[in-house]
Amino acid sequence: MNQVVKLDRHDVIAIITINYPPVNALSAAVRRGLVDSVNAAISDPEVKAIVLTCAGRTFIAGDDIKEFGKPPQPPSWNEMMAVLENSPKPIVAAIHGNGLGGGLEVALVCHFRVATQDAKLGLPEVKLGLLPGAGGTQRLPRAVGPELAVKMIVGGDPISAADALKYGLIEEIVVDPASGGEAFARKVLAEKRPLRRLRDDDSKLAAAKADRSIFTDAVTEMTKKARGREAPFVAAGAVGFAIDLPFEEGLRRELEGFNKLFAGGQSKAQQYAFFAERAAKKIAGLPEGTESRPVNRVAIIGAGTMGGGIAMSFANAGIAVTLVETSQEQLKRGMGVMQKNWEATAKRGGIPQDAPAKRMALINGVVGLENVKKADLIIEAVFETMAVKKEVFSKLDQYAKPGAVLASNTSYLSIDEIAKATKRPQDVLGMHFFSPANVMKLCEVVRAAKTAPDALATAVSIAREIAKVPVVVGVCHGFVGNRMYDRSGKQAEKLLFEGALPQQVDAVMTKFGMPMGTFVMHDMAGLDIGWLSRKERGVKSEIADALCEAGRYGLKAGKGYYKYEAGSRAPLPDPEVERLIGETLERLGLKRRVVSDDEVLERLMYPIINEGAKILEEGIASRPSDLDVVWLYGFGWPIYRGGPMYWADQIGLDKVLAKLKEFHASLGDDFKPAPLLENLVAEGKKFGELKQPAR
Structure with missing residues (x-):
């Protein structure tokens, strides 16, 4: 019907195929093509059933992010959904890849759904500070029941095709979406199945209507970690409307909740965080066409807390690693800790019961540095002193094969100095994982002066492969995260010498949203x-x-x-x-005074912002948003505040600068404002307007 939506007819079955790469997002052109195709199929007397499917790697993955913040274009969502739901001919949604957000909401207005074995189905809008705004909170409870709907909508995590079949979200698992959808459509016609419009089917709400605790217990479970966030609670309330109100009234209240969240500061911050993570994937200064080196074997040196956690991260991703130690005793201790960690996770249901044994089998523990000979990537995680690290890297010249990427997990030390211990500085960089490495998602990838572009690309690629969020940074003491954090930590200590107590300082931080x-x-x-x-x-x-x-x-x-x-x-x-x-x-001859919570917050947080400005000025990071990603994934900065640099823009850089100057006058050079911050205020600009490294 247009360039992105195609309509074919296989005798009595109309096949509508969306082809809008990379993820078949619901752009205005897709919506228009979908409405026109469905109307054409309805008007065709030869067509008895319709199959909606997608080309490429996935079903509709949600809204088109390129249209975020722009005036809406016709047809509207409501018009598109009504055309699908009110079709007098059965429509089968055939899902593969990801059926997420608006994609799943479209599938929910179809009369039947099938999916491939590897499909994921979910409503993750809460992770952007929103709730599903196209009927998802009203139709999903009717499809799977309120308990699972709460988990999917309030938690935001998708479910597998197997679970979707188990709970009635789909009717069948198929091998190929187009042919499988067509075969199921023919079955619907042969069996003369009535159209199932979820809006008219309250059967799965009956239990929760009779026993409200089915719903409230699920809400309690899913919101207990949502401290400070608005969207999970508004989303939970919207699911409750499905139980308590007629469908149309539930839809109206859902839209009210969506509009309230959309206009609020939290959703803007969470959307900013989403785009900041995407921006961090773009490596500044990397020559176009740079390919990463192949990584088939990985070796990790050191089986302590960090080395073991890094090894677990690789095994969690199904990647085999060689774990190297200097003695059997240390190796045994490290392997034992990993085993216990996985067993504890399995015991509380975080991973399958057979996962610990499978993951331990991926880790080959050995003694002796010579065992790194076949590795394409070697990550050093030994004691945090320059002498020890230089000794390891000098020996890697002897044992590591040519072209292997040599990474240090150092938290503070100069990668340039470490690289000098080898004859191959082009292969050396930092991969700074945050503790516990098997849990924390951040990996600072440290580009040294002589790091080769393909080595850098390799580290970033492998970090993504093990489900980390890589951020490329430059060489300085503490890199980005620890350098900024140390400024805050220093003030926390100083506050104790002035009259604050540990519990006051910590309470201010947790009230702000820090974990x-x-x-x-x-x-x-x-x-x-x-x-x-x-x-x-x-x-x-x-x-x-x-x-x-x-x-x-x-x-x-x-x-x-x-x-x-x-x-x-x-x-x-x-x-x-x-x-x-x-x-x-x-x-010490010091007198205690009353320290206000406002002063505690400003003295803890404003130095972080100020140090971030210095980092940008020095070109240690490429974008202010990269600093925010470091804090979101390395320190648990509350996502609904976007990150320290974004937060500074929201409260006003002029206010931050004025307070820094006040503290500088009374407390000294710890608060000396960064020239970049002063310049931005003088020009009336924000950190968000810096598109390139400040230097």
Whole structure:
């Protein structure tokens, strides 16, 4: 019917095929072609049934992101959905790849659905701070029942074709969408099946109408981790409308909820985060046509916390790794930790029961660096000192094959210096995973001065393959994430010397939306580690040292900045800590004052923004949005705030600068404003207007 929608007829079956690569998104042209095709098929007296399918790798994957924020073009969504749903001839949606968002909503107005075995079906709008706005919250509960609908809509995660069949979302699993859809359409005609319009079928709502707890329990379960986010709760309420209200009224209330969320700040921030992650995939300065090197074998050096976590990430993705240690004892310990972690995840239902054994089988634990000889990618995750890392990389010249990518997992150290230990600096870069590496999604890919373009492309590609979010950064102390975080951590410590307590500082951070506060994080890491490091360097941190001298080493000791009851990880404020802090301040001749929560927030967060401006000015990162992606996936920055640079734009760079100047005057150079920030304010611009590296 147009360039993106094709109508064919196989005797009595009309086949409508959408071909709008790469993901058959519902652009205005697709909607127009779909409406015209369905109307033509309805008007054709020879046609008795219609099959809706898609060319390429996937079914309709949702809205066309190229049209976000632009004036709507006809036909409207309502017109398109009504044409499909009101067709007097049966329409079969034949799904393959991803049937997500608006794609699944289109399938839900069709009278029947079939899908291929590998298809995924879902309504992920909540992840953009929205809810399904084309009837998804009203039709999906009628298709699968409110309990599963809550999980899919409030949680936003898709289900498999097998589960879709089990719960009645689809009628059959087919091998090929077009031919399978056609075969099912002929079965519908042969069996004279009545059209099933979900809007008219309340049968799967009956149980929840009789027992409201079926719905409320599902909502409680799916919203318990949604602290601070609006969309999951509004979406849950919309599913409730399907149970409580007539269909048309439920649709009206759904649209009200969608419009409320769409106009709000959270959805704008979450949409920004979505596009920021996409932008991070574009590597600045990479020559056009650069291909990544083939990676068939991976070796990881070090089976400690980080090395083991990285190995788990590869095994989780089904990629075999060689895990190298210096002794059998250390290797055995590391392998045991991985086994226990996977078994614990399986026990709570996070992975299948047979997954731990399958994933352990992908990890070949060996002793001796010579075992890296066949690896295409080698990731070093040894002790965080330059001397140890240089020793490892100098030996890799002897054992690593030519062309192997050599990556260091260092958190702070110079990749340029590490590269000097080899005769192949073009193959050396950083792959900084965040702890725990098997859980955290961020991977800072550190481009050194001599890193070859294809080596960089290889690291980015393999990070994506193991479900990480790679962000390319440059060489500096702490790279992007830790460099910015250290500024905040430093202020958290200083606030204790002025009158704040750990629980106040941490409460401000968690109220803001961070997953945990600075001092809980210190307790989890172990206070003795920093204490020993300070002793080696001849550095003191009076309050932290006092805690360690009192045996308060953190969670593992049952007491640190907080106390912990036996077997519990819940931090509890401890009067003993307040006493120790008070005694330390008295000994140092310092007086406590009342520190407001607003001051705590500004002193923790504004230095992060300021340091981000310096990083951009130095060209360490390519885009402000890259810094935001680092914080979203490396530190758990609340997605509904978009990231520190985006957040700064929302509150006003002029306000941030004014407060930094105020703190600079009273608290010193920790708050000296970045020249880039001053320039942006002078020009009336935002970070979001920086399209290229500032340098």
